Amino acid sequence: MGVHVQTTINGDAVEFACGVDESLLDVLRNRVGLTGAKEGCGTGDCGACSVILDGRLVCSCLVLGAEMNGKSVETIEGMADGNVLHPLQQHFIDGAALQCGVCTPGFLMAAQALLRKNPDPTEEEIRFGLAGNLCRCTGYDKIVRAVQAAAKEMRG
Amino acid sequence: MSLDSHSSDPMNPGLVERKFKVIGSRVARPDGVDKVTGRARFGADASAPGQLVGLVLRSPHAHAQIVKIDTKAAEKLPGVKAVITSVDLPDYTNGDRSMLDILENCMARKKALYDGHAVAAVAAIDAATARKALALINVTYKILPHVTDVDEALKHTAPIIHDHIFTEGTPQKSEMPSNQNKHASYGHGDVEQGLKEADVVISRSFKTEQTHQGYIEPHSCLASVSPDGAAEMWVCTQGHFVYRNQCAILLGLDANKLRVTSSEIGGGFGGKTHIWAEPLALALSRKANRPVKLTMSREEVFRCTGPTSSTSIDVKLGVKKDGTITAAFAELRYHGGAFPSTWAELGAQTAFACYDLKNVQTISKDVVVNRPKTAAYRAPSAPMAAFAVENAMDEAAKAIGMDPLDFRIKNAAKEGTKSSYGPVYGPIGIGPTLMAAKNHPHMKAPLGKNQGRGVACGFWFNFGGQTCVDVNITPDGNVTIAQGTIDVGGSRASIAMAVAEELGVTYDHVRSTIADTSSLGHNDMTDGSRGTFSTSMAAIFATRNAITVLRNRAAKTWEINVDDVEWKDGSAHPIGKGHGNLAPLSLKDLAAGAGNTGGPIAGHAEITADNAGVSFGTHIADVETDPETGRSLIKRYTVIQDAGKAMHPSYVEGQYQGGAVQGIGWALNEEYVYGKDGRLQNAAFLDYRIPVCSDLPFIDTQILEIPNPNHPYGVRGVGETSIVPPLAAVSIAVTNSTGVRQTHIPMSPPRVLKSIQDAKAK
Amino acid sequence: MRYEVPVTAKEAASLLMKEKGKAFVLAGGTDLLVKMKAGVVAPDLIVDIKAIKGIKEIKKTATGFTIGAAVPCAALDENAALVKAWPGVVEAANLIGSKQVQGRCTMAGNLCNASPAADSVPALIAAGAKVVITSSKGSRKLAVEDVPAGVGRNNLKKGEFITAIELPKRAPKSGDAYLRFIPRTEMDIAVVSCAVNLTIDGKGIITKARVSLGAVAITALLVKEAAKAIIGTKLDDATKAKLADICSAACKPIDDKRGTVEFRTTVAGVLARRAAETAYTRAGGK
Incomplete structure (x- = not known):
């Protein structure tokens, strides 16, 4: 059974539906179209999928997409200020x-x-x-x- | 500085001493912004309309006969679009055993040869369905006895893995199948006589465990085969042309019907020089009639791509009290995993390459075991040989009371030395790197409690190979480069620098991209430190050919003889009498007028780059070892290496630092752990322990520039040599910090603590 | 697979109790998601407890500290009072995984996952911590050392889950410390670990102590003999040697990819001595 999620990604309101077993990384890459976070291991050992979730650094492979209701996610795609790099x-x-x-x-x-x-x-x-x-x-x-x-x- | 525009052959690699404007600066790479903003597209970042998810079923057994594979239930599962086994990959290799080995590694045929060997694959509408389908495939195995240790595999009692392998290269033709696929010997002089002349003989045996390249990006490809047989593939690889050629053979396709586009590559270090799951993705796509994306998990990367060999090495050295080496001998046993290889032979060639030796012999034994097929790993085979030889050198020096660095300096190879593997050296950097180490402040820095210092040197051949480059002048007077060698660490910037230098324009006017396999001639892969060496050479030649075109266009515009046109500082200038009033024509002018002077302006070069120029490095390591736990930490580390000419010094430093740290990881903690059942126990970054940021200090580098006479700018390959000395340097440092000679890599804490306790017990 | 986000502990307990299939509690998820990905577990129901009121709070109480079950380990070292009182517990929790993992993982999850190598568990045992277990019938308390039942097994019953961990009030002149042995400097699972918690009197004599070892048996061990050996001493060299010997003798480890029996046994003693030294110094002993 899938879940419907309303969340904020890099300041934008985003809605998606996903399976319960899909990680935030899966959702970012396959459902939201943000492929900047990478899957290097899928087990939290490499950090390539790091994002900031409600102010805390996390491995997006160890977070469920289903948990994102009302949350705020920052990814690499939102780091630069328009054309100006951080x-x-x-x-x-x-x-x-x-x-x-x-x-x-x-x-x-x-x-x-x-x-x-x-x-x-x-x-x-x-x-x-x-x-x-x-x-x-x-x-x-x-x-x-x-x-x-x-x-x-x-x-x- | 102007090119000698009257030089008869623009394709002449002859080194001309020159002052550079662009080469040697630290420009920004063209892929930099994409890589810091998440835009860069790696292997798993591409998608195609209607794509399916491919997954592979793998053998849990180290060695087993495949009796039967029942795929019916999987095929019936809704959402499954294709299931393949070896039946779907018929043998098109036409008697080429090495290609058949590649095919058999990609998909097991009669036997599973290692834990992780592919036996079937599925394509389904999503990952969950594909996972379910894998679980529905029923494979009947007959388990066979296995062997995973290189020395065990050579015993008479070992199970024979392949009936068709007979040892090649032995004095007598072997009559029985063997796990040793090859025997070879290198050297010159008389080792027996040399040992008799020695005052001291050092004899030691060493072991190194299997390691993985550990690139952060798992293998991924997106394959699409059309009903008409034409195919496309997007893939992370170190050599998309080689992938194209091999996949075409294995799928029975003409090479021109398979267009391979390389993604950005998230590290390779040799591990992405071989095809693994790509033919499976193509076969699935062909059967399903839809694009298939196949991405490996990290566990699959460890279990079934190509790590490096584990080894067992014996070394014998004879030395005189004055420091002369009278004899040097080594026997090197390396495994290639489940398929024949020549890794031990490479080890035998490199083992004593740093030294000028009168009597030297190396013997190599290449062995098959029930482990995944080994692939190249950065200067493949050299680090293990250097570990054994350098420890013997260190021990020999200490035995005669000589400083180990002075001992090496005394015996170092030089221009004119007949190398231990055959060729006579031209100008080389081993002596200068050793002298630089001797004079480095690091050597004089005091050591703390429980600390030890180790110095070691290393050698790597460097390769050249087939390369081609197109240089195109755009209508607005800028420059695009199409290169066919994969950029693994910034080579697009270096190649653009070479073209800018040659053309006399600034770097920001030149941009290089990696062409797909249908847009450029064949290129060998980025391996053997050849990427920047060979591609810059081809790019320089292509630019010179473009300059010839530009001079002709200027001559046509001016209606003068082309011999009266000189190319200088990015413009055509008239020379000789009677042309005084003609204003120079810039690249922009000539590009704008190209339509009227003969059409688009371009230069091409196709070369086999020979004489890559051998490379040497010397490393200094300070290590602190906790005597109560055996844990060692690196306190200070210095890399000194010859670069020929450092095109982009930051990227050269990066290669030195990266290689050194991979070697440090190998020296201290990285190893494949196999259980008695022949299964890999640590197929994850959690227990396959590559160095983390907090394990390390800054890695100091010193770039020496001893030009390679066979490259127009003096460039040598720089990518690999840096991984050769660390196993030796770190192990000698731990030997000095603990007082116990370390002979087994990695020096994991349990191993080192045991060595300390055993020494105390004696 | 279903996903529920109850807002009360009672509702969560009821969901867990009523589920006929396999129900799993989700707090940080750093173990659960890895197991799901590996196919080791296949939940029918995931109960996310993070929306339960108060479950993400650290409270200083009259009897010590109450740490909500969903407090991520990264939040522990942001609480100055907790760090001051229980530095050993906080440092143990902040050794679990990476900064990224610490942003999610919880001590309650570390405990329920029941790995013998769990970093926070020996520190909690040495601290004398208790867990509050909630079910639809109410709540009960259990000593931390009584929660794990074996490798990957715990003593919670169906419908029960941990809502908080309670750390006792700190006596003056007390200190705790946790040390683990790993081959690298970060990111490894403990090969062997030790926590020591002690209190000294005005003369520097140890009056109370608890010693716990990790990764040397199927669960973390409370080594009472080791505590006895240091009580009544000023942690002199002979005492430290005795402590090390007792801790080594208490080990019942296995050979595995991370270490040998011999190595774990030897290093357990080394860590016990070093952890005791740190705890003693933190208590103000000289």
């Missing part, structure tokens, strides 16, 4: 913090959540704050540096 996005490009780029949306959401809670994190806090996001290309070096640079810019 400082994290710009520093990821400028600092070569992505290679293949498949983990990048998840890292950006996690970094966004981290900096909202802690605008001036230490290197160690960044590393532990991003430990739920796997990257196999970069060795994390340039990712940590990009987050440091963005945090500095955002602090002004």
Whole structure:
């Protein structure tokens, strides 16, 4: 039996119907047409599907679509302000913090959540704050540096 | 700097020393914005009207005869549109055993050869229906004895996996089927004599466990076969032309009827050089008459794509007290999973490649076991060989009281050295990387309690291969590039930089895209560190050919001889007497007038890029080991590597850092764990432990530039060498932090703690 | 498969009781969804308890703290009073999975999932925590160590679910600590773990203690002998050695992909000693 859901995604009112067993990730990708969140594992171990749900960072593969009634979801597609990239996005490009780029949306959401809670994190806090996001290309070096640079810019 | 526009052959790779304007800068990649905004489309991000969901049924047994597959109930389930087994993939390979092996790996025929081997597949209207259908397929197996360990597989008592495999390359022709598919030997001189001359002989055995490339994007493809036999496929791959060629053969299609478009690729590292489920998606689509999307789960990626070999290696070294190596010997046993391979042979070739040796011999034994078919993993086979050899080198140096780095410097290969695998080296970087390590501040930094430092070096060949590039000038005077090698880490930017450099325009006027298989000639895949090396070479040649066209158009416009036209700084300039009043014609001018001077302006190049230029690296690792738990953490890490010429330094650094961290993961925690039942126990990121961000420090890099004389800009491949030294460097560091020689990778805490306790007990 | 979002505990209990098929409680879902995806469970009914009034609240009460069953672990370290009183419990809860998982997972779920390696469970046992279990008949309380019945099994009856976890009021000069052994620095399941909770007197002598071990038996263990060994001491070296030996001796582990019997047994003692040192320091001992 399916469920009917009214929710908010990146500030827009969105309605969808889905099966009870469909994850928020399934819904975003297959029903809402937002494929920025990626399925790297489906078990909460890689962070590639990270989104922010009512202010908290979550793996969208571990949330049911059915739970979204009245909730607010932020995804990578809503991170830039129109044509202006968020400082994290710009520093990821400028600092070569992505290679293949498949983990990048998840890292950006996690970094966004981290900096909202802690605008001036230490290197160690960044590393532990991003430990739920796997990257196999970069060795994390340039990712940590990009987050440091963005945090500095955002602090002004 | 102008190109010598009078050079007779625009396709001459001869290196000319030059100052670069674009090469060596850190420009933004063309796919950057799409990748930070979620727009970039990866394998699983495409859809087609009417598409079905494909799923694969896999063997739970390590080795079993397939007695019967009953698909009737699955076929009857409403919403199921196709069910296939090996019957639906008839053998079109025409006696080509290696292609038949690929087919058999994609779908088991008479036997399931490993836990996870595909036995059937379904296409249904949605995932839930497809899952139900899989559960309704009834396979009758007859379970056979299995073997998953490389040394066990070589024993007389081991079950023979394939009746048709007889060991190739042995002195006597083998008469009995064997699990060893190949025997090979490399080297020169007389090792026995060398050992007699030695003051000290080091003899050690080493083991490394199987690891996976661990790319974050699971394999995914969207296949669509029309009733007329023409087919399209969207797929994440390191080589869409190779996928096209192989899938066409296996499906019995002409290659021109299968158009393959590559998606953005979410990591490959060698794992996406082989076809796995793609022929199944095509066969399902053909049977169902609808597009089929087939995306692997993470569990499937671990169980049934291509990890690297586990190995068992013996090393023997003879050294004199003055540090001379008198003899070097290694026997290397690697498995290829359930199918024949040559991974041990690659290990044997690379093992002693860093050294100048008078007497050296390596023997390789390639073995089949009941594990998934192994694929390339970044400098395939070299890291395990380096682990064994570098530890022996470290031990030998310590045995004669010499600093291990000085010992390596004394014995390093150089220009003119006959390598241990045959060829004589040209200009190479091993000596400079070792000297750079010796002079690096890292070597002088103090170590804390329970900390140890390890230094190790490594080698990788680098490949070239078949490549073609189109350079097209747009009517508004900009440039598009169609390249056929997959961009795995920013190569579209590097290729555009090369074209901008050659053409004398700025980077923002040039944009490169990956062409589909119907839009460009064949290209080999992105492997062997060949992507940027070979594609930039082809792009430079294509640009030079375009410049020839541009000069001709300018000559036509000016009505002068083409020899009197020079291409400089993005414009045609008249040279010689009598043309003084002609204003230069820019790329924009020539493009605008192209319709009147002979039509569109383009340059093409098709090459087999030879002489990729071997690559060397030296790494320094500081590790802290908890003596009570055996857990090791990396405290500091430095990568020093020769890049030839670093086209985009940030991307070169990224390759150094990424490879080093993959090697660190392999050294410390990554391994396939098989149960006694032959089943993989840790097919998830939870228990297949790749490094996380908090496990690591920043990874320092030092790029050395020793130009490759066989590339116009001196470029060498840079992608793979960085994974070669870490297993060795980290294990030597742990050896130094614990006082116990580490001979088994990964150095997981239980293994290291046991080694400490065993040493204490002695 | 049906999905229900009751707004009262009574309604939730009634849904769970009445369901003829397989009913599952959904709080954070970080175990349930993984099991559903793997095909290990196939629910007929999912009861999402997060809309129940008060179930996402942390309350400081006269007798300690009441933590609602649907409080995500990430919310625990945002409560300064809780962190001050029970740093060991909070750090254990914030070791479960990743930041993403902590945004969803709950201690009640960690407990009901009944993995012997659950991070928050040894810390709750050492703390002397109790759970409030609700059914359509009313509610009852159970000590945390009595909730797991075995690997993946718990002692809740049909129609029952946990609505809150109660932590006792903190005595002065008390401290707790939780340590787990994992091969990496994050994202792993505990190979072995230990929690120590203790109270000292004015002279630094331990007057009360509870010690719990995880991942060394089919459920987390309350090791009373270990507590006895440190009570009446100032945690001197000989006591710490004895504590380590007792904890190692209490282990009944297995060999698996994560560790060997030998490794778990040895490291249990090491962690017990280190956790006791931290708890002692937190209590103000020197």
